[in-house]
Amino acid sequence: DIQMTQSPSSLSASVGDRVTITCQASQDISNYLNWYQQKPGKAPKLLIYDASNLETGVPSRFSGSGSGTDFTFTISSLQPEDIATYYCQQYDNLPHTFGGGTKVEIK
């Protein structure tokens, strides 16, 4: 299985701050990486697909980059409604493994 290592596991930032989350794959996955947002008690929501493409309807303050083994997810200006846990997921190989998640809180 491909291991997805996400960091940090949690972070606290102020409204308006730039937030960055990283995800490292244990082997080359090209750009077969998604980012999801999960709010408490809710299903995950697809934000970014193919490492850097914004899903329809997702605010442009969210972005993704990277390829191969190293990926980055960025919130350019943190908003109160962005409080959630964020997960990366690779879909290059089965099983489609997820990172451990990053819980984002407001400082």
Add this chain to the structure above:
Amino acid sequence: QLQLQESGPGLVKPSETLSLTCTVSGGSISSSSYYWGWIRQPPGKGLEWIGSIYYSGSTYYNPSLKSRVTISVDTSKNQFSLKLSSVTAADTAVYYCARRGPAGYDYWGQGTLVTVSS
């Protein structure tokens, strides 16, 4: 608007079989562009991909669960199902069904909590 809804018992006894169904509305499960999957999340923990199925019946399972998992599809009812045998407390989780498009899992059910307990 596509909607997915999980249904099934919320409580299963240890060693028994967990059975869940996902009903798809607002779209056809027989679309050639999509796979249909199950993902679970133990309370307070991360996401685990269980497996997925194509409308033709082709299945893909997580090797860690493969010996206990069966996913099936009923195109006439626009449903797909999950069976997980020989459950233990470690299988207690919120179970989600989801549609996998070319870009990722883009539509999800609301999730259903299944507790394994006697």
